[in-house]
Amino acid sequence: MATALVRSPALAVDRQDPRALGTMKTTSDYLVDLVGSEGPDRLFAARVLRSRVKRASTLANGDPDSLTSMEAHADLDELARELPGRCAVAMTQEDVVPACADALARIGATQSVPVLLDARAHATKKRTTKAIDKALVTLGVDPTAAPVPSSAAPAPVAPTAEPAR
Numbered sequence: 001m002a003t004a005l006v007r008s009p010a011l012a013v014d015r016q017d018p019r020a021l022g023t024m025k026t027t028s029d030y031l032v033d034l035v036g037s038e039g040p041d042r043l044f045a046a047r048v049l050r051s052r053v054k055r056a057s058t059l060a061n062g063d064p065d066s067l068t069s070m071e072a073h074a075d076l077d078e079l080a081r082e083l084p085g086r087c088a089v090a091m092t093q094e095d096v097v098p099a100c101a102d103a104l105a106r107i108g109a110t111q112s113v114p115v116l117l118d119a120r121a122h123a124t125k126k127r128t129t130k131a132i133d134k135a136l137v138t139l140g141v142d143p144t145a146a147p148v149p150s151s152a153a154p155a156p157v158a159p160t161a162e163p164a165r
Contacts, residue, residue, distance in 0.1 A: 027052060027075070031082050034096070035089045042090060046099035053079055053103045076107060084109040091119045098131035105135035113141050 025033075030052075033045035052075065059072035084107075087100035097119050104112045113136065120132040120143065133143035 027078065031086050034086045034100075039093070039095065042093060043095050043099075046087075046090065046096040046103075049079070049083065050099040050103040050106075053083070053106045057106050079103075080107045080109065083107060084112045084115075088112065088115045091115060094119075094123065094125065094128055097123065097128045101131045101135035105138035108139065110139055113139060117141075 025048075027049070030045040030048050033041045034049065036042055036045075056072040056075040056079065059068050060076055062069045062072075083100075083103060087096075087104055090096045091100050101116060101119070104116070116132050116136055116139075120129060120136070123129045123132060136143040
C-alpha cells in the first residue's frame with residue numbers, strides 16, 4: 001500500500017531533449033511567413049505580429065530605464081522598419097488585412113495610408129472595412145477620403161496659352 005502513494009515523475013517528455021520542445025519562431029520568421037504562399041501560415045503570422053506590436057507598445061510605455069522597456073522599444077523599431085513593406089505585400093489577401101491594419105496603426109505607419117486606402121477600396125467584407133477605418137482614424141486620416149491609386153501618376157499640366165502675335 002505504501003508503494004501506491006509514491007509519486008513518480010512523468011516520463012512523457014524529456015526536458016533536456018530540445019526536439020521534444022520544438023523551436024520557437026522569431027519575429028523575422030513571422031515576417032517571412034506574412035508574405036509566404038501558405039494561407040494559414042500567413043494569417044497566423046499576421047495575428048502573431050499584431051499581438052507582438054500590441055505587447056511591445058504596451059511595455060514601451062513603462063519605466064524608461066527598465067530592461068523590459070528598452071527591449072520593447074527595440075522590438076517596435078524592428079517592426080516599424082519591416083512591417084509596413086511586408087503588410088503592403090500581404091494586404092492583397094483580404095484575410096490578413098484586419099491584423100495588418102491594426103498593427104500598422106499601432107506603430108504609427110503613416111507611410112502605409114495609401115495601401116490602407118487601396119485595401120479599403122477593394123474590401124468585400126464589412127469586418128475588413130471596419131478594421132481599415134479604425135486604423136485610418138488612428139493614423140489621423142478620414143476613412144471616407146477618396147482612395148489613392150497605387151500607381152498614381154502626376155496630374156497632367158494644362159498647356160499654357162501662348163500670347164498672340
